[in-house]
Each structure stands twice: as C-alpha cells, then as structure tokens.
Amino acid sequence: MASPARRAPSDSPDRPPEGKQILSADDIGRVLDRIAHQILEKTKGAPDTMLLGIPTRGVALAGRLADRIRRFADIEVPAGALDITLYRDDLRRNALRPLEPTDLPPSGVDDQRVILVDDVLYSGRTVRAALNALYDLGRPAQVQLAILVDRGHRELPIRADYVGKNIPTSRAESVAVHLTEYDGADAVTITGGAER
Amino acid sequence: MSTLIKGADLLGRGRADVLVRDGRVAEIGTLTAPAGAETVDADGLILLPGLVDLHTHLREPGREDAETVLTGTQAAAKGGYTAVCAMANSYPVADTAGVVEQVAALGRAAGYADVQPIGAVSIGLAGERLAELGAMADSAARVRIFSDDGHCVHDPRLMRRALEYVKTFGGLIAQHAEEPRLTEGAEMNEGAVSAELGLPGWPSVAEEAIVARDVLLAEYVGSRVHFCHISTARTVEIIREAKARGVDVTAEVCPHHLLLTDEAAHSYDPVFKVNPPLRTDRDVAALRAALAEGVVDAVATDHAPHAPQDKDCEWAAARPGMLGLETALSITVAALGGPEDCDWDTVAERTSRAPARIASLPGHGRDPEPGAEANLTLVDPSESWTVVPSELASLSQNTPYAGMELPVTVQATFLRGRATVLDGKLVEETE
Amino acid sequence: MKHLLTTKQLERDEAELILDLTGQMAEAVSGREVPKLPTLRGRTVVNLFYEDSTRTRTSFETAAKRLSADVVNFSAKTSSVNKGESLRDTALTLQAMGADAVVIRHPAAGAPQRLTEWVDGAVLNAGDGTHAHPTQALLDAYTMQRRLGGIEGRTVAIVGDILHSRVARSNIWLLAKLGANVRLVGPPTLLPNDIDAWPAEVSYDLDAALTDADAVMMLRVQRERMNDAFFPTTNEYARLFGLDERRLALMPDHAIVMHPGPMNRGMEIAARVADSPRATITEQVANGVWVRMAVLYLLLTNGASA
Numbered sequence: 001m002a003s004p005a006r007r008a009p010s011d012s013p014d015r016p017p018e019g020k021q022i023l024s025a026d027d028i029g030r031v032l033d034r035i036a037h038q039i040l041e042k043t044k045g046a047p048d049t050m051l052l053g054i055p056t057r058g059v060a061l062a063g064r065l066a067d068r069i070r071r072f073a074d075i076e077v078p079a080g081a082l083d084i085t086l087y088r089d090d091l092r093r094n095a096l097r098p099l100e101p102t103d104l105p106p107s108g109v110d111d112q113r114v115i116l117v118d119d120v121l122y123s124g125r126t127v128r129a130a131l132n133a134l135y136d137l138g139r140p141a142q143v144q145l146a147i148l149v150d151r152g153h154r155e156l157p158i159r160a161d162y163v164g165k166n167i168p169t170s171r172a173e174s175v176a177v178h179l180t181e182y183d184g185a186d187a188v189t190i191t192g193g194a195e196r
Numbered sequence: 197m198s199t200l201i202k203g204a205d206l207l208g209r210g211r212a213d214v215l216v217r218d219g220r221v222a223e224i225g226t227l228t229a230p231a232g233a234e235t236v237d238a239d240g241l242i243l244l245p246g247l248v249d250l251h252t253h254l255r256e257p258g259r260e261d262a263e264t265v266l267t268g269t270q271a272a273a274k275g276g277y278t279a280v281c282a283m284a285n286s287y288p289v290a291d292t293a294g295v296v297e298q299v300a301a302l303g304r305a306a307g308y309a310d311v312q313p314i315g316a317v318s319i320g321l322a323g324e325r326l327a328e329l330g331a332m333a334d335s336a337a338r339v340r341i342f343s344d345d346g347h348c349v350h351d352p353r354l355m356r357r358a359l360e361y362v363k364t365f366g367g368l369i370a371q372h373a374e375e376p377r378l379t380e381g382a383e384m385n386e387g388a389v390s391a392e393l394g395l396p397g398w399p400s401v402a403e404e405a406i407v408a409r410d411v412l413l414a415e416y417v418g419s420r421v422h423f424c425h426i427s428t429a430r431t432v433e434i435i436r437e438a439k440a441r442g443v444d445v446t447a448e449v450c451p452h453h454l455l456l457t458d459e460a461a462h463s464y465d466p467v468f469k470v471n472p473p474l475r476t477d478r479d480v481a482a483l484r485a486a487l488a489e490g491v492v493d494a495v496a497t498d499h500a501p502h503a504p505q506d507k508d509c510e511w512a513a514a515r516p517g518m519l520g521l522e523t524a525l526s527i528t529v530a531a532l533g534g535p536e537d538c539d540w541d542t543v544a545e546r547t548s549r550a551p552a553r554i555a556s557l558p559g560h561g562r563d564p565e566p567g568a569e570a571n572l573t574l575v576d577p578s579e580s581w582t583v584v585p586s587e588l589a590s591l592s593q594n595t596p597y598a599g600m601e602l603p604v605t606v607q608a609t610f611l612r613g614r615a616t617v618l619d620g621k622l623v624e625e626t627e
Numbered sequence: 628m629k630h631l632l633t634t635k636q637l638e639r640d641e642a643e644l645i646l647d648l649t650g651q652m653a654e655a656v657s658g659r660e661v662p663k664l665p666t667l668r669g670r671t672v673v674n675l676f677y678e679d680s681t682r683t684r685t686s687f688e689t690a691a692k693r694l695s696a697d698v699v700n701f702s703a704k705t706s707s708v709n710k711g712e713s714l715r716d717t718a719l720t721l722q723a724m725g726a727d728a729v730v731i732r733h734p735a736a737g738a739p740q741r742l743t744e745w746v747d748g749a750v751l752n753a754g755d756g757t758h759a760h761p762t763q764a765l766l767d768a769y770t771m772q773r774r775l776g777g778i779e780g781r782t783v784a785i786v787g788d789i790l791h792s793r794v795a796r797s798n799i800w801l802l803a804k805l806g807a808n809v810r811l812v813g814p815p816t817l818l819p820n821d822i823d824a825w826p827a828e829v830s831y832d833l834d835a836a837l838t839d840a841d842a843v844m845m846l847r848v849q850r851e852r853m854n855d856a857f858f859p860t861t862n863e864y865a866r867l868f869g870l871d872e873r874r875l876a877l878m879p880d881h882a883i884v885m886h887p888g889p890m891n892r893g894m895e896i897a898a899r900v901a902d903s904p905r906a907t908i909t910e911q912v913a914n915g916v917w918v919r920m921a922v923l924y925l926l927l928t929n930g931a932s933a
Contacts, residue, residue, distance in 0.1 A: 086655060086666040086694075091928035098644070099651040136661040383736075391819035392635070394736040394758030394796055399820070464737030508715050510735035512756070 019176070019191030022167055028148070028186045031164035032061070035146055036068035038162050039077075039115065046075055048141070049113040052082040054130055055100035058118040060181040061148060065117065078105035082116070087129035102133075109138040115161075119177040121147040124156035149188055151175050198222070199613065200229040204238035204574060206564065207541055214243065216570040219612035223566060236618070238574055241607055244544050246278025246571035247525060248551040248560050250370070250448050251345070251424060251496035253517065254280070254311070256302060257295070258287025263501035263591045265299065268521070269308035271499070271590040273616035275521040276573035276606040277309050279552070279560045280499075284316040285346045291316035291327035293335035300337040308616050312555055315339040317358050317369060321347050326358060333365040340556040343370035345424055346471075348406055350376050355410060359419040366556065370422040371410050373431070374472065378402035383512060385458040385473040393461055395511065398473045400428040407431050411438040411445055420444035422554060425498050427453045427472040429482030436491045446554050448496035449483050451520055451527035456480075456596060466507050466514030467596050470500070484531045487546060488539075494551040497524045501592035519595040522588050525575065526602035535577040535603045559612075570613040579605045589622060628929065630750040631922055632739050633759040634801035642765070642804055648921035649769050649914070656693060656920075667696035670727040670927055674700045675717070676753070677733045682888065682912065683753050687730045690919035696927070699726070714738060718745035728927055731755070749926035757791045763887055764797035766918040767844065768805060770911050774883050775841050779806035784836045785827075786812040786868060787846030787895050788857075790819050794887045795846060799827050812836045813868060816857045833868055837877045844885040845870050845895045861894055871897040875905065883907050
C-alpha cells in the first residue's frame with residue numbers, strides 16, 4: 001500500500017549495512033539461541049506465555065524466538081505483534097508514521113505472561129508506549145522484555161529481562177539491526193559518532 | 197500661472213512642447229518657458245487627453261469608511277483621470293437634485309478631478325417609479341447620465357419610459373444588464389469553475405437577455421442607450437449587430453474583465469468577487485477584441501472601494517466590487533497589446549475621448565490644441581510598476597492586482613492646467 | 628497534508644493512506660477493553676458548527692475523544708453571512724484559545740479555506756455550503772471498499788440533486804481518483820451547467836444507469852427545491868429518480884445502496900429499500916467515526932502541523 005512517509009522504524013534507513021559490524025549473522029543466531037534457553041529456564045517451560053514483537057523488527061525476532069523454543073523444548077509459545085504507534089510520545093514532532101498491525105494470539109493477553117520483544121533498547125520510551133498499549137488490550141499476569149541489543153542511555157526506569165548483547169554507545173552513534181526478513185541479511189552495525 | 201510641458205509625444209503629431217496658461221492650452225511647438233512658468237520634462241512621455249471614467253463609486257455620502265469624494269478623486273488623479281462620473285448608489289441614493297448637487301460640490305472642494313454625478317433612474321434604485329430625472333438634469337450638477345447601477349432596470353415598461361423621457365434633455369440611460377430572476381443568489385460566473393466550487397452561478401445569459409431586450413427597446417423608441425460593464429462574448433456580438441443596424445448604443449468594459457477570469461475564485465478570496473462576475477478566457481478575448489475594434493466604446497473602472505470587513509470574510513458574505521482607478525490605464529494598455537504594440541490613439545479614444553462624449557463633458561476628452569481646456573495626462577510607456585495595496589491613494593485596498601507588475605505609469609495629471617499629480621505623486625496642496 | 632478541505636486536492640496515495648488508516652483505527656479500537664487511544668492527549672479539537680448537524684458533529688466529537696483529544700464544541704448560530712460575529716473574529720478567538728484543529732461546518736462555500744488564512748491549526752472541512760464534504764466521501768469510499776472488496780473498476784451511480792450537493796462534489800473526485808467509474812443521474816435542472824471537466828458520465832435515465840452499477844448513492848432532495856421549479860412535484864420526482872424495490876431489482880445482486888442521510892423516505896428512497904440488507908446507511912455512520920479518527924491522526928501528528 002502506498003504510504004508516502006513510510007520508513008524503517010529502526011535507526012537505519014533501507015540501505016546495505018555500513019559502519020562497524022557489532023554482531024554477525026552467526027552472532028545473532030547464537031544470541032537468539034541463548035535468549036530462547038533463558039526464557040525456557042526463567043519461565044519454567046513457558047506456560048501461559050506469549051511473545052509480542054514490537055513492529056517492525058521485533059515481530060520477526062519474536063517469531064524466531066518462538067521457532068527456537070519449539071525446536072529446543074517442543075513447546076508452542078504463540079508469537080504476535082503489538083503496534084505502539086498510537087501510543088508514542090513523539091507524534092507531535094515526527095513526520096507521519098503509518099500504523100502497523102497489532103496481531104494478538106487468540107488467547108488474548110488477560111492473565112498471560114507477555115514477553116515484549118524488540119530489536120534495540122535505548123531510551124525506554126518505546127517500551128513505555130508498549131506497556132500502555134498492552135494494558136489497553138487487557139490485564140496480563142506478568143510482562144517481561146527481551147531485547148537483541150541494549151545500547152544504554154535509558155531515560156525511564158526500564159530494564160530488559162533478556163538481553164542479547166550490551167553495546168556501550170555514544171548518543172551521536174546509531175545502531176542498526178538488519179534482519180533477513182526485511183534487509184536481506186542479518187547484522188548489527190554501528191555508525192556515526194566519535195571514533196571508537 | 198503657466199506650465200511648459202517639454203518634449204512630450206503628442207500621439208502621432210510627433211514630439212512638441214505644450215504651453216499651458218490659465219487652465220487652457222496656449223501654444224504647441226518648439227517653445228521656451230516664459231518667465232515664471234514651471235517646466236515639466238516630458239522626454240520619453242506620452243501626452244494623453246485626461247482620462248474620463250464613466251463608472252466610479254465614490255461612496256460618499258454614506259460609506260465614508262470605504263471611500264470619500266476626496267480620496268476617490270485622489271485615486272482618480274493618480275490613475276490619470278481628470279473627470280469621473282459618480283454612480284448613484286450612495287446613501288442616500290442620488291435620486292434627487294439635492295444629493296447630486298452635494299456630490300458635485302464635494303468634488304469641486306476636493307479639486308483633484310471633476311466629479312460628474314450620475315442620477316438614479318428609479319427612486320431609491322427600487323426599479324418601480326422614475327426618480328425626478330428632469331430636476332437632476334436642471335440642477336447645478338447638470339446630470340446627463342442616469343443609472344440604477346448595482347441593480348438592473350428590469351421592468352421593461354419602466355425601462356422604456358426612462359429611455360423615452362431622457363430625450364427631453366439629451367440624457368442617457370446607463371443600464372446594469374442583469375436579469376434578476378436568473379441571478380438570484382448568484383456569487384460568480386456560472387460555468388465549470390462555479391460547478392466545482394459550489395458557488396451559485398451568474399449565467400452570462402442573464403446579461404445578454406437584458407442587453408438584447410434594451411437594444412430592441414432603444415431602437416423601438418428611438419433613444420440612445422449605454423451598457424455598463426459588459427462582460428460576455430455574446431453581449432459583444434449583440435452590440436456589434438445593433439451598431440451595424442444603426443442603433444444608438446454604446447458600451448463600456450471594465451479593466452478587470454479585460455484581464456482576470458473566474459479561475460481566480462479558486463482562492464475563495466472575495467477580492468475577486470465583482471458584479472458582473474469575472475468570466476472566462478473566451479470572454480476576455482472577445483472583450484479585448486471588441487475594445488480594439490470599437491464595438492466597446494469605453495473603458496470604465498467600476499471602481500468599487502470596500503471597507504476591510506466587507507472583504508475579509510466568506511465569499512458569500514463579501515460585497516462585490518474592486519478598486520480600479522489607479523490601475524485602469526495600465527490594464528487597458530496591456531489589453532490592447534502592451535506599451536510597445538498598442539495603438540495609443542485607441543487608448544486615448546477608449547479612456548478619454550469616447551467616455552467624455554458619452555458623458556457629455558465638453559471640457560474633457562480633448563487632445564491638446566490651443567484653446568482647449570488643459571485636462572491632460574502624461575504617461576511613461578516604458579516604466580512598469582508593482583501594485584502595493586497600502587500604497588494606493590484610495591481609502592480602501594481591495595485591489596485584485598496586489599503584487600502584480602503592470603505596464604506604464606502615470607507621471608503627471610493636469611486638471612485645467614493645474615497639476616494634481618507630478619512625478620507620479622499626488623500634489624498635496626489644492627487651490 | 629496540513630488541512631483537509633476537499634477531496635479534489637487529495638493525491639491518490641494520500642486518499643489510500645487515509646483509507647488504510649481508517650481500517651487500522653477500526654481494528655485498533657474495536658472490541659477492546661478500553662476503546663480509547665492516548666494518541667492526541669493534550670491536543671484541542673474545536674468543532675465550529677454554523678449549521679445544525681448533530682450527526683456530523685457527534686461523529687467528529689467521538690473520533691476526537693477516542694484519540695483522547697480535548698473537544699470544544701463551538702456552535703455558532705449566526706455567522707457574518709447573517710450579521711453575527713465575523714468568521715475572522717471567531718477564528719482569531721480560536722487561535723487565541725490554542726486550537727490544534729478546527730472542524731468547521733459552514734453554509735458558505737469556501738469558508739474552511741478562508742479559515743486557513745486566520746488560524747495556525749489544521750482545518751477540517753465538515754461541509755461547506757454546496758462545495759465539499761470530504762470526510763463523508765472518505766467514509767463512503769471506505770464503506771464501498773469493505774462491501775465491494777475494492778473501488779478500482781467499480782461503477783457508482785450518484786443520483787439526485789447534484790447541483791446542490793457537497794456530498795456528490797466530494798465523492799466524484801475521490802471515487803474517480805480511486806479508479807471508479809462515476810455516473811451522475813438526475814434531472815438536468817439539478818445538474819450543474821458545465822461539468823464537462825468532471826470525471827463522470829451523466830445520465831437522465833435511472834433504470835438504465837442501475838443495471839450495471841456496483842453501488843448507488845441516493846442524495847437527499849431538499850424540500851425547498853420543490854418550490855423553485857427544479858421539478859414539478861415530489862411524486863414525479865420519486866417516479867423518475869426515486870429508488871424503489873423495482874429499481875433495486877434491476878441492480879446486480881452484489882450492488883449496495885448508499886445514502887449520506889438524513890433520508891426522505893418515500894421521496895428519493897423507498898422505505899423498504901432503505902431498510903433492506905443491501906443498504907449500508909447505518910454502516911456508513913459507524914465508519915464515519917473511523918474515518919474521522921484517521922484524518923485527525925493524520926493532520927495532528929504530522930510534524931508540520933504542530
């Protein structure tokens with residue numbers, strides 16, 4: 001569908017990976033394996049649990065985690081999507097954001113353990129918006145957060161339960177997560193800012 | 197008191213000096229300034245007979261917040277005019293000898309242009325009973341043109357009587373041709389643009405039906421008739437045919453109908469709302485051709501000042517009309533081909549001589565010749581200017597040409613030898 | 628896009644974006660525990676209504692409130708058209724109050740466009756004279772999209788008083804832009820004089836116009852037209868241009884019947900037709916809220932309009 005202002009929601013526009021590579025495709029695979037195991041361990045086999053990815057790249061990551069959990073433990077954890085656009089606190093300042101679908105597993109979120117999944121954790125504002133969006137949909141029993149890259153600089157009292165990799169950054173830098181589903185290949189790169 | 201105009205272009209008679217003394221042209225030739233004479237350098241300028249406007253709304257008495265006789269005639273002088281005919285739709289209406297004499301007196305007191313009042317045809321412009329046309333004709337204001345302008349004299353019987361009655365004193369009925377039932381609620385030209393904008397249309401046939409009828413009436417009773425602000429291609433055809441048949445008919449066109457079209461209404465800016473409305477490209481082309489050819493006799497401004505609150509509003513709430521006096525000459529020249537290519541004698545004919553004849557103003561519309569009243573206008577054909585509403589002399593600013601660059605500037609205007617405008621600026625002291 | 632004044636000014640991709648957002652708004656809110664989004668919290672939407680229209684005003688109000696905007700209803704019984712406060716003065720008041728958006732319904736065509744010159748906020752045209760009613764056209768398009776599966780290539784007959792209809796004027800441009808074939812049907816007295824430039828065909832024969840139509844949109848006929856020689860009698864109008872059951876049967880089985888409301892039952896539309904399952908009239912009203920949410924979201928979250 002034509003959307004004049006559509007753009008990639010991560011820090012990087014659609015272009016081939018450039019800048020310094022932080023995680024390779026293999027690294028990303030290993031990191032996701034580890035997170036899947038941690039989820040199984042920490043939730044004791046993930047009963048009444050769902051993975052909700054935050055569009056765009058969080059949705060793909062949630063799907064990959066669900067696949068891994070199925071493969072490792074033969075446990076079905078439903079994966080869905082939670083669009084937070086209408087809950088953002090920067091709508092006034094930024095150009096129009098088209099909405100992404102919200103796609104909940106049939107069970108709904110009531111009394112479930114919801115694991116939010118996103119690619120990069122930075123200020124925490126996206127997670128704040130996701131929590132608000134989630135609680136307008138129902139009343140989960142517990143909410144956890146899984147993140148591929150934590151780059152620091154939190155502006156809210158939020159931390160992730162599952163972290164793929166901590167990457168210290170300066171605010172001038174940007175971290176770009178590339179996933180095969182959207183970008184043709186897996187990689188995490190860092191660009192801009194002072195020489196490291 | 198004398199003035200020597202040095203080296204002006206005298207329209208086909210070559211360059212010459214013109215000496216003006218005691219309100220009249222004294223001498224033409226290669227002259228040296230007599231002692232005490234002021235000299236005006238007219239090198240590269242064209243000397244026209246002073247412009248005459250058949251159709252001016254001065255708004256006084258009644259709407260002095262929009263224009264006064266003083267500010268209106270100052271605008272006239274800046275536009276090169278030495279005489280204006282003041283329309284009758286003031287408050288009170290100019291339908292009695294008293295009102296027309298007051299307007300004429302205000303004009304004399306202001307001193308920037310001769311103000312010739314036009315009398316109403318019907319009492320209160322109501323279209324029902326004839327006003328005292330004879331009393332106005334006999335008054336000190338010497339009224340010769342009668343018009344209900346703003347309203348059409350639509351009752352055919354009243355129109356017939358008026359056409360007949362004014363023969364007594366050589367009067368002339370100037371008709372605002374608009375069949376009222378066809379224009380009820382009308383806001384703009386009826387056509388593709390009105391259809392899109394959802395503004396009720398003013399069909400061209402509403403003008404043409406009245407023009408056709410009144411040509412027949414005038415022919416039938418043997419009177420002359422004049423049509424105000426004609427605006428459509430078909431009206432031109434009706435008048436062309438009537439003239440060919442020998443009917444004593446004259447017509448005027450407004451500058452805005454020679455330049456602008458109904459496309460301007462897309463802005464919904466009521467500065468473009470006028471009655472009759474702006475028409476189409478086809479009408480503009482036909483009116484320009486008719487003006488060049490002489491089917492249309494005169495350019496008349498329909499100068500219609502309005503206070504800000506009457507234009508700073510919704511289109512439907514706005515009063516119709518636009519300023520014209522200070523821009524008319526420029527637009528006429530543009531419509532006749534531009535300063536290089538237009539026939540300046542035609543410019544003089546349509547803006548001065550013909551309107552002076554139609555209005556029966558013997559002192560105006562005369563080319564400079566010894567003995568003639570020195571009502572003259574000096575025009576710079578090579579200097580263009582940009583219209584800035586706040587810089588206009590008119591009290592109001594409802595010009596549709598704001599920001600436009602127009603050709604030719606009026607450098608000086610002389611009313612019976614006295615400069616009302618010099619170097620393009622008003623001469624402030626009067627008498 | 629800073630304002631929404633007409634559908635003619637919309638680009639096709641903008642119109643499609645609004646329709647997409649409309650569906651997403653419906654999805655985002657429908658069946659939820661809290662049918663309300665925080666999106667426009669702290670923003671002020673003024674409903675400036677110079678004509679009584681409870682249905683349109685309420686629809687805008689509901690849409691704004693679902694997005695958590697503050698709503699101020701400013702109903703003006705008089706306007707400068709009938710000697711009340713001037714639109715400009717009212718606009719300056721709203722400007723001083725800090726309106727982020729003004730939803731205006733006004734009897735004078737072009738009033739919303741004039742308003743854009745006097746306020747900084749977004750202006751949404753909720754109907755101006757006989758000119759335009761863009762959100763009505765958008766909700767009609769959304770309804771058609773849902774019921775017909777799309778708009779491209781569909782044939783839509785718009786029937787009745789085209790001359791005085793802002794709904795028709797807005798639908799024609801939008802539908803044509805979205806690829807529909809638009810057919811105008813009505814007596815010549817109720818069609819504008821010069822519509823050669825409109826992207827629509829014209830017919831005076833309703834029966835013939837219906838046989839291949841995917842949707843028919845019946846326009847309300849104002850009672851006052853009767854006294855102004857547009858047509859002889861209501862009976863004759865209903866006979867020639869009313870949608871009754873016989874005519875409904877002429878249409879393809881999938882075809883839908885639309886009406887922007889309020890209806891004159893028995894005049895342009897027979898009561899049984901209005902109540903038939905093929906009529907989308909109440910659906911149109913429901914969709915109106917989603918469309919207006921989408922438009923408010925679009926205009927008020929755009930960086931440029933802040």
